[in-house]
Amino acid sequence: MTDLLGWLGSPQVTSLLVNMLEQGALFGFLGLGVLITFRFFRFPDLTAEGSYPLGGAVVAALLVARVNPFLATGAAVLAGAAAGMTTALVHTKLRINNIIAGIIVMTAIYTVNLRVMGRANTSLLDTSSVFDEVVQGLTAVGLTVRPGAVATIAVTGVTLALVALVLGAFFRTDLGLAVRATGENEGMIRALGVDTDRTKLVGLALSNGVIALSGALIAQNHGFADIGMGLGVLVTGAAAVLIGEALFGDRTVGWWILAAIVGVLIYRFLVALALRVGLQPTDLRLITAVLLLLALAIPRLRRPVGA
């Protein structure tokens, strides 16, 4: 017991927490994006596995071409939104099942990503990133900021909070309510005069735009974009959403959004912890699967049988 307490106060744990906050904040956007489709629209949108690396690929290609990092990141968001809209159109106009529509678009984006980057992996080590830009900007106005994990956490944390607030506000507008109702009771909201083809377009664009933002920021943080970086992100996002839900329960939209972000942080913490206690990065998928299973099972086990 004393060993554990001692360990909890060690520099090891501090670096573990810093790593959790850094990666958690970057993956937070992924959690928000998956929340929109997985919870509000109630289907696992596999477009995420394409729009996330698409965000990375677009930002990488533009950064290599010396485009301003903020513009490049914005373009990545738009590309992700376009991917989401493609899935929505395939689903609504061609009447193809939403999961299949996601799979088709995800498959197509793989090639798009290769074409955008021109190869399977693009290094960003000698290009500027949004994090560098902010650090330089702050230094220019006289603030001394050291680049590194803490700066990344600050920049990403502020952006994540802004995106979360904007999404929270959006889902309280007339259009936002219609988007939520589209997932919950499509027949009702259509009978109230809403063209659900359009609300699906809006929802999937938002979701995949935010997911692409996650991919774009991660690529800039890790210093490379890779064609395989999207593998498993939907499961990661879903695990985060489910962990958050297991903690906070099913409440208002604000809570859902907070739960998704906290869920990502906890997910990252548990993964980091698992790696520290001796599991290898090759075990990551198994760890994710176990976490996903636990997040799903624990709320069920807590409930009395039959409830």
Next chain:
Amino acid sequence: MLALEGLVKRFGKGTAAEVTALDGVSLEVSAGEVVTLIGSNGAGKSTLLRTILGTVVPDRGRVALDGRDVTRDPVHRRAQDIGRIAQDPGESTCAGMTVEENLAMAGRRGRARGLGWAVTAARRATFRARLAEVGLGLEGRLGTRVGTLSGGQRQALGLLMATLSTPKVLLLDEHTASLDPKAAELVMAFTGRLVAEARLTTLMVTHNMHQAIRWGSRLVMMHAGKVVLDVRGETKDRLRVQDLVTKFYEASGTELTEDRLLLTR
């Protein structure tokens, strides 16, 4: 107000299970008329309502609302003119959203939905006032999630949502059938007040013969996809349950054996 002409609808065409749900139904409902629609299971009542709502497109025939042909309009494009509530409270309300959010969605029926706040102080005041009229204490539960309300409260809310932005036609599809007798009575009383106040053109499907006779200004009986009885005015007021049973026998050539239809009072 509402004109149905020669509506035909078959389900499962070309299969052994082909069913003719509507077999040439024509019905003209004038503004302010309150029609009760009765018939045995499979008579086509619900299909008729769905054809008006737009979730069912007829094989033949025409649906016109206020002179406008809406037969092939998708649901959302005719929603501005139609308020509807179904038997299952889950169909007409969003369980995961709050009372005020549900009302806010209904308040924008058929109008553009932008990025303005859905629940403003002004709208909330309106909702509270309208909910107070229901008399179920809902005015104090604006922030409550609808899924936690009772069936009666949910149907009353659904009714308010269906009529909030006064529709041209109100469709009630056995909206009290899933409720306990006391709740059903409350919801029916509220329905009566709403319909009378706004002079709503109403079509109500019911299994309850007493209700069908007592309620409204016109009674329509359907059997096997056809209208077999259409009475109004004094003729309707003089009807008794026994008359309906006889009429049913004449129309269908079968005994009325459906317990649900006979026993509901």
